[in-house]
Amino acid sequence: MxxxxxxxxxxxxxxxxxxxxxxxxxxxxxxxxxxxxxxxxxxxxxxxxxxxDPIARALASGRTGSIGVSGSLRDLWQQDLSVLLTRALRSRGRYATIADADADPSQERLIVEQFAAQRVDGAIVSPVDPSASYWRLLAPEVAVVSLGDALTERPGSGCVLFDNEYGVTAALRHLQELGHRRVGMLAPSLPSTPGRPSEVLAPRIAASIGLELSIVSAPAATTEAVTVVSALLADRGRPTALFCLSDSLAFAAYHAARATGLRVPSDVSVIGYDDHQLAALVSPGLTTMAWDEDAIVESAVGQLIDRSAAPSPFRPSLVERGSTSRPPAG
Known part of the structure; x- marks a missing residue:
């Protein structure tokens, strides 16, 4: 033996x-x-x-080396961002524990409780509910960085700020300049999710440039969103353009348009928000708002490691491809 x-x-x-x-x-x-x-x-x-030996290291140093990463992973862009965060953390000797909040505040609370029980050294989160009190379950010594929205109930947390007012304005103005007047906006949120900045900003921005905007809540999962978008496009007074607050929803809009006998962009224009790597591969290529993902990841990890690092807002840029055009005549 x-x-x-x-x-x-x-x-x-x-x-x-x-x-x-x-x-x-x-x-x-x-x-x-x-x-x-x-x-x-x-x-x-x-x-x-x-x-x-992680247990021995934790006992010796008081640290586990583990960083919790939370987001709604049905969204394709958040999937990619989680991969980039994992690589960046690994290069700095940290190891990611990834959890899927599934766009559900109740699931997000369970994840926060789990991170606290696992005694993670820190967390990088794309919050479903940034105003929730459960973020305080993470001890003050745990470094937390949120992506997109500040955690109002946990002062002192880091934040990677997204200039959504600029992004929403640029997307809606692009459609307005093409001649669209009726625009549908697809928001990836659940009824239990509080109003998010983009949804709050959009009606005011649309009104200021003469757009009639209807906001529809769609499931985060692409296949489930197709049903919602198909119903919107089948309506007699359907919008001539769709502004999707994620590229995942934009891909659902492509499928829904085909299912209802409409062509992109001649019958309905579609604009996304993220510039996921698939945006350039679909046909026609998706017009969308692009973020500097590498800079976002560097800022998030930098604030996690150095809690004195100051956040800087990120502004998306419009990437024009073939999914938007002038509205159909009449």
């Missing part, structure tokens, strides 16, 4: 690398050391079969 090999320790790795314990730990996490040293230490760790 073969005897089980003893667990390799950090001291074993440090001895093999010819470094101090501290230098070995820093190199292993990619926190400090030259690129060659970091690569050599990680290669030696693989050769020796060394793995970090």
């Amino acid at each position: 073969s005897r089980q090999q003893p667990r390799r320790t950090l001291q074993d790795l440090a001895t093999a690398a010819g470094l101090s314990l501290a230098a070995t730990s820093y190199a292993l996490r990619g926190v400090r050391g030259s690129p060659d040293t970091i690569r050599r230490v990680r290669e030696l760790a693989d050769e020796l079969g060394y793995t970090v």
Whole structure:
């Protein structure tokens, strides 16, 4: 019977690398050391079969190295952003625990409770309900950064601010300049979700530029949203353009238009919000509002690690493709 090999320790790795314990730990996490040293230490760790014991590290340092990442992952853009956040955190020696809030405040509360129970070192969240009191369940020493909306009930949290007023104005003005007057706006929210800034801003902006705007709440899941959009497009007084507050909803609008015998953009224009990587691959290409995702991720992770870092607002830019045109005559 073969005897089980003893667990390799950090001291074993440090001895093999010819470094101090501290230098070995820093190199292993990619926190400090030259690129060659970091690569050599990680290669030696693989050769020796060394793995970090998270319990031991937590007991020794009071930290788990785990960062909670929460968002509504049916949305394609939030899926991609979660991947980028995971990579950025890993490069800084942190490890992401990803949770899906599913655009539901009650589910989001359970996630916050779970993060608190797991004693995460920090959290980066795309909040469903930024005004909820449950954000205070995360202890003050836990660094929290929200994306898009400030957590009003948890003062001191970091925030990556989105200039949605600029984005909504640019999207609606683009449609207005093409000649549209009746516009439907699809908002990815549930009835239990409080009004979000974009939905609040849109009616005022639309009125100021002479647009008749109707706001429809659509499920976050693309396939479920098709039914909602199809009903909107089947109405006799249907809008001539759809402004979708996520590219996921815009893709649902494409499908719904085809299902109701309409063509994009000759019968109905569609404009999205995110510039997901699929936006350039659908036919016609989706006109949408694009964010600098790399800069957003860098800002979020930077504020998480350095809580004194000041947030800066991000402004989206209009990317014109083939999904918008002048409205049909008559």
